[in-house]
Amino acid sequence: MATSTQPTKGNGANDEHPVSDNLAKTLHNSVDALHETTANAETTIRDKSEHSKQAFDAQVTDLKKKWNKSELKRYASENPIATAGVAFTIGVLTTLLVGKK
16 A cells, blocks of 8 residues: 655644635634634623623612512402402403404
């Protein structure tokens, strides 16, 4: 078997395929640039996601505090049967209004 003794460049490519070598180099550069862009996008999305989660948690905490202080919660706790009756009546009326064709 004969072995090839073609001159090679430092990157392992040989001088016989300059177009292929140039294309491979260009594609590698494109992939590297795409990697950097997507890495930056991922970092930005993760940061914004964390900020959104913190803002959402703060709103939930605020709403829970307001609900615990509200007159509606107090009334519903003191009059559970009346509250269930009101909810049932609203459900029936909504069904009648929306369900008619």
